[in-house]
Amino acid sequence: MKTILLIEDEPTLQKALSTALSQEGYDVKNALDGEIGLRLARETKPNIILLDLILPKMDGFEVLEELKKDDSVKDIPVIVLTNLESTQDIERALALGATNYLVKANYDLKDIVEKVRDNIK
């Protein structure tokens, strides 16, 4: 079974997303802040990471930067899933090595599941 690491601090969004992804047959691991997210990524080596940007303790940009610096996890695709949509944020995330950048409010869950399916390793 393929695993997904979901780094999302908003409990309601985390619940909806992880339910949808589990229904598709993925094993979903949840992290509620950036630090735990980074640690779980290193420990569990998921097949894909869904990353929010505004996170407590360590924000999504920092997490992304750390992931891409670490050889053991740098090849895991990271989809940034956020409600920030300034060009500046998008460019920054893509420059740091994000595979995809999705604005949450603009997508239905099925679109997100599809993006995951297209990008998962």
Place this chain on the structure above:
Amino acid sequence: MEVKVLFVKLNLFRECREYGLSPWQCPSFIFLVLGVVNIVAMLSTYAIANRYTDQPEIAALIVIGVSAFIFIVSQSVTQGFDKLAQANKLKTEFVSIASHQLRTPLSAIRWSLNLLKGGRCSPSETASFLDLIQENSERMIKLVSDLLDVSRIEMGKNTFMPRQTNIYVLAQKIVNASALFAKANNVSISLEAPESLPNVYTDPDKIFIVIQNLIDNSVKYIKGKGEIRVALQQDDGFVRMAVRDTGVGIPKLQQKHIFQKFFRSDNIMKHQTVGTGLGLFISKAVVEQSGGKIWFESEEGKGTTFYFTLPIYK
């Protein structure tokens, strides 16, 4: 007054009126004055210089005087530009933060509906997604009404109708209404007040929101068991209310930002509490509009006490 009407008719200085800048902070107005002064100064210098051709110092003095005046005025033009730029930036920031804050509950509602329509949820999951939808729509309603309050406060247009108010009765009402919510969170809540307390002069509907905000914050930021003590006391020409809790406290470094719009401290973000970051901003505006003060004492991990004062009704 007539000049003002003329400005409105000709749509002059529209931007300055929109941002509530006084004429002396409004670049376009100051430029106009500057131009008029310049023309008058040139003409009079010419006239004076013509008449006293044997005393060139006088013309020179006038030129120096005019230059000094222009220098001072141009300083205030620069400041006016700064003020306009700042107002504009605040507005943009406000829109961007507000829309970001609205998007989270919107996404939650949209996704919960996706799951419910997908028809693959168990009955208990169905119930919990329905709860999520309800919770998030309430959160949006609260956010929108807070945002409207904030924009009214900032435009100086919030209705404030002060009258004789019995603050004890008001506090008791809120404490009683909050007791159930507090109990569900393992929090006890009490109200202490001296036997006779003078009435205060404030808008009871607005101050109701302030007390409610402070108590709600205390309940939210107590993790595990705890207590809230609300106390009323007379203090010179004021009545002082204290809301003391045994909650998570406010980190020292962040205390100075606590009344800022949209500000939420790190440690409460860590505790996953829902909030708009607008409650204290609104509370401060209301208390100050009443002629009172609001402040707090807090220690991280131990608790917070918020105080505010309201003037006694005379």
